[in-house]
Amino acid sequence: MIMEGRRIIANPRPCGGRRVIAKKRSRPDGFVNSVKKLQRREISSRLDRAFSISTAQERFRNMRLVEQYDSHDPKGYCLVSLPNLLKRSKVIEIVAARDIVFTLTQSGICASFSRETNKRVCFLNVSPDEVIRSLFYNKNNDSLITVSVYASENYSSLKCRSTRIQYILRGQADAGFALFESESLKWPGFVEFDDVNGKVLTYSAHDSVYKVFDLKNYALLYSISDKNVQEIKISPGIMLLIFKRAASHVPLKILSIEDGTVLKSFNHLLHRNKKVDFIEQFNEKLLVKQENENLQILDVRNAELIEVSRTEFMTPSAFIFLYENQLFLTFRNRNVSVWNFRGELVTSFEDHLLWHPDCNTNNIYITSDQDLIISYCKADTEEQWIEGNVGSINISNILTGKCLAKIKANNGRHKEEDGSSSDLGNSIQVRSAVVEALEDITALFYDEERNEIYTGNRDGLLHVWSN
Numbered sequence: 001m002i003m004e005g006r007r008i009i010a011n012p013r014p015c016g017g018r019r020v021i022a023k024k025r026s027r028p029d030g031f032v033n034s035v036k037k038l039q040r041r042e043i044s045s046r047l048d049r050a051f052s053i054s055t056a057q058e059r060f061r062n063m064r065l066v067e068q069y070d071s072h073d074p075k076g077y078c079l080v081s082l083p084n085l086l087k088r089s090k091v092i093e094i095v096a097a098r099d100i101v102f103t104l105t106q107s108g109i110c111a112s113f114s115r116e117t118n119k120r121v122c123f124l125n126v127s128p129d130e131v132i133r134s135l136f137y138n139k140n141n142d143s144l145i146t147v148s149v150y151a152s153e154n155y156s157s158l159k160c161r162s163t164r165i166q167y168i169l170r171g172q173a174d175a176g177f178a179l180f181e182s183e184s185l186k187w188p189g190f191v192e193f194d195d196v197n198g199k200v201l202t203y204s205a206h207d208s209v210y211k212v213f214d215l216k217n218y219a220l221l222y223s224i225s226d227k228n229v230q231e232i233k234i235s236p237g238i239m240l241l242i243f244k245r246a247a248s249h250v251p252l253k254i255l256s257i258e259d260g261t262v263l264k265s266f267n268h269l270l271h272r273n274k275k276v277d278f279i280e281q282f283n284e285k286l287l288v289k290q291e292n293e294n295l296q297i298l299d300v301r302n303a304e305l306i307e308v309s310r311t312e313f314m315t316p317s318a319f320i321f322l323y324e325n326q327l328f329l330t331f332r333n334r335n336v337s338v339w340n341f342r343g344e345l346v347t348s349f350e351d352h353l354l355w356h357p358d359c360n361t362n363n364i365y366i367t368s369d370q371d372l373i374i375s376y377c378k379a380d381t382e383e384q385w386i387e388g389n390v391g392s393i394n395i396s397n398i399l400t401g402k403c404l405a406k407i408k409a410n411n412g413r414h415k416e417e418d419g420s421s422s423d424l425g426n427s428i429q430v431r432s433a434v435v436e437a438l439e440d441i442t443a444l445f446y447d448e449e450r451n452e453i454y455t456g457n458r459d460g461l462l463h464v465w466s467n
Contacts, residue, residue, distance in 0.1 A: 071091060146161050157187075196235075318331040440458045
């Protein structure tokens with residue numbers, strides 16, 4: 001999934017960000033890119049969409065469970081001294097890069113597995129009291145960044161480390177180097193990796209200073225020192241600074257992400273005595289929602305204002321912005337909706353009811369063309385009745401809301417052409433493994449190059465789905 005804009009806060013309790021940026025991923029195969037561009041230019045949009053849908057259906061049609069890895073191995077934690085790290089815990093994050101799959105468990109253990117050898121490569125924890133909180137693959141220098149807290153610091157300060165993938169492939173997890181050592185990232189400080197702009201944003205709470213670094217070489221670009229800044233939101237090319245609100249307005253500034261130059265300063269009027277649910281920036285569009293009020297979509301270039309009724313647009317628990325399609329997804333009460341910036345509902349999904357009530361973006365993947373969403377969902381009524389507490393992996397078209405493919409428990413049942421089971425014992429074993437793999441999925445990732453879906457569960461197991 002495209003999880004750019006990941007913010008990690010220096011808090012002993014893990015947290016999930018409300019806002020996720022979906023960005024087009026670069027592909028190494030330029031020929032494939034050129035062919036797709038020619039297809040889009042020569043074929044009408046309707047035919048192209050039909051072609052894309054049929055291609056997607058074929059890509060996911062025969063997905064099967066092909067491999068299982070275990071991220072829990074007490075004997076492998078040669079440096080670990082914390083008792084809680086020796087217990088099984090759920091997978092909370094999955095990242096894939098260069099045929100390596102990384103899993104991060106809630107207890108803070110990060111394991112790497114090779115899809116070529118089907119073996120565990122190494123653990124990324126290199127200190128006896130290290131608890132890894134988040135992962136970020138930096139494609140600019142082919143490295144994995146780990147963000148950790150330490151028992152010796154009461155888990156209150158973030159530490160970042162960069163390790164080249166080539167070293168991890170050799171099992172040399174300790175060959176990395178520390179990042180942002182000059183920064184004090186104690187609570188409520190944070191670090192945010194922004195792959196869209198190729199930047200890193202840090203916040204040192206003790207002196208109220210924000211700093212922007214280059215993601216390519218980690219060089220400091222500029223600092224923002226203003227104790228009145230309450231929040232910073234990042235969009236392609238720009239940053240939105242949100243200042244402490246006055247009684248009837250909130251001061252805002254739009255800065256260039258490259259050098260921090262102020263591009264625009266203005267005040268946005270607010271209803272008095274009503275809390276602000278959210279303020280979000282998407283290119284030139286500003287989204288503002290107050291409690292029990294309409295959604296406001298402001299074009300900051302010309303001050304054009306669009307309002308969406310509070311009964312039509314209710315405050316979501318999370319957003320995903322689709323920069324390629326000029327749309328955004330909202331998540332509320334297990335439901336996903338697609339909106340445009342005219343305040344119109346574009347898509348409601350026909351069969352995409354999320355399993356988890358609180359939106360966890362680690363259970364959602366948006367493809368690079370931003371046409372498909374892959375999520376862990378509630379199974380249909382018949383499947384639930386047969387399997388009980390088992391979900392399904394649903395692949396849906398974002399623009400139409402149609403469910404194109406689904407990985408569910410009965411995918412593991414192998415039958416001959418006459419309908420009779422082939423190798424009944426093996427079929428039961430396979431079906432049992434599929435059912436267990438679809439129970440309580442806690443993290444999901446789709447590798448577009450390999451066309452494989454990776455899922456993690458509450459027991460720390462990683463499952464590979466492929467056709």
